[in-house]
Amino acid sequence: MHYVQPDLPYDEAALEPAISAKTVHFHYGVHEKAYIDNLNKLIEGTTFADEDLEEIIRTADGAILNNAAQAWNHIFYFFSLNPDGGGEPDGELRKAIDRDFGSFEKFKEDFVDAGVRLFGSGWVWLSKDQDGHLLITQEPNAGNPMRHGLTPILCFDVWEHAYYLDYQNRRADALRALWQLVDWDMVCTRY
Numbered sequence: 001m002h003y004v005q006p007d008l009p010y011d012e013a014a015l016e017p018a019i020s021a022k023t024v025h026f027h028y029g030v031h032e033k034a035y036i037d038n039l040n041k042l043i044e045g046t047t048f049a050d051e052d053l054e055e056i057i058r059t060a061d062g063a064i065l066n067n068a069a070q071a072w073n074h075i076f077y078f079f080s081l082n083p084d085g086g087g088e089p090d091g092e093l094r095k096a097i098d099r100d101f102g103s104f105e106k107f108k109e110d111f112v113d114a115g116v117r118l119f120g121s122g123w124v125w126l127s128k129d130q131d132g133h134l135l136i137t138q139e140p141n142a143g144n145p146m147r148h149g150l151t152p153i154l155c156f157d158v159w160e161h162a163y164y165l166d167y168q169n170r171r172a173d174a175l176r177a178l179w180q181l182v183d184w185d186m187v188c189t190r191y
């Protein structure tokens, strides 16, 4: 199988001012593409060549795992954002957020806080377990909650490449700005 990077459903400049066109260009067009290109080279001739991406993430190790997870994580992240996003979730996901975090405001605070406290590169995730309970987890580097049997709902990228051009060292500001872009209609379908 040869993995192809999906086109984003919005222009590179569409997420401004929260995320600049330059960041979308380098982050998705260069960094994310490199993970997919690397993965395609690494799996050639291996037992992973015909696996789907999620199966590779669950079962691979080393460079194949890292590139597969980074390929998947970035697609999940960029497709969670939308220039018409923002606002608040509703339906079953909203009920679960209120139940497990107390309120939507408290959830946002805890989520950003987990992203800020993650030392170095990685991702902050909202996932559900097999009983539908929500959890916020930190994953270093290419980490993905599917490795722990969880179902990912939302992620924010806290690698410096995600925000350095626009925010330099201000990770908390970069993460808080993402709330105005989260496409809750789409994210709610993952719960």
Ligand code: MN
Pocket (backbone or CB within 6 Å): 027, 031, 074, 157, 159, 161, 162
């Ligand atoms: Mn990234």
